[in-house]
Amino acid sequence: MQRLRLKADGRIVELRDGQEFPLAPALPEANPSVSDTGSLPAVRELRRRARLTQLEFAARLGVPVETIRNWEQGKRAPRGPARALLAVIAHSPETVFAALATEPAPA
Numbered sequence: 001m002q003r004l005r006l007k008a009d010g011r012i013v014e015l016r017d018g019q020e021f022p023l024a025p026a027l028p029e030a031n032p033s034v035s036d037t038g039s040l041p042a043v044r045e046l047r048r049r050a051r052l053t054q055l056e057f058a059a060r061l062g063v064p065v066e067t068i069r070n071w072e073q074g075k076r077a078p079r080g081p082a083r084a085l086l087a088v089i090a091h092s093p094e095t096v097f098a099a100l101a102t103e104p105a106p107a
Contacts (some may be wrong), residue, residue, distance in 0.1 A: 043071040043078065046086060050093050060097055061085065 003015040004023070013020040047057045047068070054072070058065040063082070070076040078086055089096045 043068065043086065046089055046093070047072075050089075050097070060100055062100070 005013050005015055005020065007013060012023045014023055015021075047054065050057065052060065054068045055065050058068045061068075061082075067076075067082075071078055077083075085096070
């Protein structure tokens with residue numbers, strides 16, 4: 001039985017005898033800010049349109065400021081729920097920030 005692991009950078013490796021062996025060489029990204037996000041605007045552009053600092057933007061999204069920095073510098077690309085949230089922010093930032101600012105009702 002082959003054991004595989006998906007690494008944080010998107011590589012898939014095979015685990016054998018406690019060691020990792022790449023299944024395919026990592027593909028270089030020509031432009032990390034565009035490659036994985038399709039038509040999604042750059043995070044920096046979204047943040048600037050909202051007139052927020054990196055710290056303020058991170059606080060509103062509920063992520064560490066390092067995450068915002070990594071996205072803006074192209075070290076990482078938003079994936080999964082973060083990518084979906086950024087796509088919604090691109091269309092209606094006021095609505096998203098208002099929804100994220102509301103406190104959930106106590107149970």
